[in-house]
Amino acid sequence: MELSEFDVRYLPKSAIKAQALADFIAEFTPSQDELNKDEGVEMWVINVDGSSTLYVGGIGVILKSPKGDKLEYAAHLQYQTTNNEAEYEALLKGLELAKSLGAESIIVKGDxxxxxxxxxxxxDTKEDRTKKYLSKVRQLAQKFTEVSFVQLPSEENMEANALPKAASGGGIMDTYDRIQYMPSIDLPDIQQIEGGESWMSPIVLYLKDGKLPGDKDEARKLRVRAAKYVLINEVLYKRGLS
Incomplete structure (x- = not known):
C-alpha cells in the first residue's frame, strides 16, 4: 500500500521523562474527594494522635463528617503509658466515636x-500488648463498610496533635473533656456506668428529650450551652469548630 502521497513519515517513539510522567499521573488521577463524589460515598475523615509523658498521657480525635461538621474529643490518660500505646488508644477511640455517629465509610489519619x-x-507486632491493641482495632474496623488507615506527616496533623498535649498536662483542657483511668485492652468486657445528677444533666435531658427549665432566661441559657455539645451513647462530647 502506497503512503507517499500523504507525506507520512515514520518517527521513533521518544521516551517520556520520569518527572513528566509523574506530573501527568498527578494531574489526571482523581482525588479521593472526587472519587467520593462520583461514587456517592459519604466518607468520614478521622484524625487521631496520642502522646505520653513520664506518668500520664493524652489522646485526641477529630472527626469530620461528609457534610463538614466537626467533633473534637480529648482524654487524659491517668496512668503510665508509652507513645505507641497512646496512639493506639486514640485510634480505638476514633473508631468507636465514628461508629457511634453512624459512619460507614471512614479514612483514619495518624502521624x-x-x-x-x-x-x-x-x-512487626512482637509484643503481647501491641497484639492486643491490634486485635481490638481490627475487630472495630470490621464494623465499617469501608475503612482505610493513612499515615501523614505530623505537620499535617497539627490540629489533632494539640489535643493530647493539652490533655496530658501541656496545656489548658476544657472541664468537659474526659479522664481515662486504664488502658482499653485491660478494661473488663462489662462496665458499670455511674449515674446521678451532675452539671451535665440539664444538657443531656435537653439533647435527649428536649426538656427545658420553666424559666425563660434559664431555658435560653441552656439552649446556648447545649449547642456546643453532642450526645453519643449517653455520653456528652464538646463540638469542635466547624
Whole structure:
C-alpha cells in the first residue's frame, strides 16, 4: 500500500521523562474527594494522635463528617503509658466515636508510621500488648463498610496533635473533656456506668428529650450551652469548630 502521497513519515517513539510522567499521573488521577463524589460515598475523615509523658498521657480525635461538621474529643490518660500505646488508644477511640455517629465509610489519619504500618499489616507486632491493641482495632474496623488507615506527616496533623498535649498536662483542657483511668485492652468486657445528677444533666435531658427549665432566661441559657455539645451513647462530647 502506497503512503507517499500523504507525506507520512515514520518517527521513533521518544521516551517520556520520569518527572513528566509523574506530573501527568498527578494531574489526571482523581482525588479521593472526587472519587467520593462520583461514587456517592459519604466518607468520614478521622484524625487521631496520642502522646505520653513520664506518668500520664493524652489522646485526641477529630472527626469530620461528609457534610463538614466537626467533633473534637480529648482524654487524659491517668496512668503510665508509652507513645505507641497512646496512639493506639486514640485510634480505638476514633473508631468507636465514628461508629457511634453512624459512619460507614471512614479514612483514619495518624502521624505514627509504626502504628499505621502495623494496622495495615506492614509492621512487626512482637509484643503481647501491641497484639492486643491490634486485635481490638481490627475487630472495630470490621464494623465499617469501608475503612482505610493513612499515615501523614505530623505537620499535617497539627490540629489533632494539640489535643493530647493539652490533655496530658501541656496545656489548658476544657472541664468537659474526659479522664481515662486504664488502658482499653485491660478494661473488663462489662462496665458499670455511674449515674446521678451532675452539671451535665440539664444538657443531656435537653439533647435527649428536649426538656427545658420553666424559666425563660434559664431555658435560653441552656439552649446556648447545649449547642456546643453532642450526645453519643449517653455520653456528652464538646463540638469542635466547624
Amino acid at each position: 505514627s508510621q509504626l502504628v499505621i504500618n502495623q494496622v495495615n499489616g506492614m509492621g
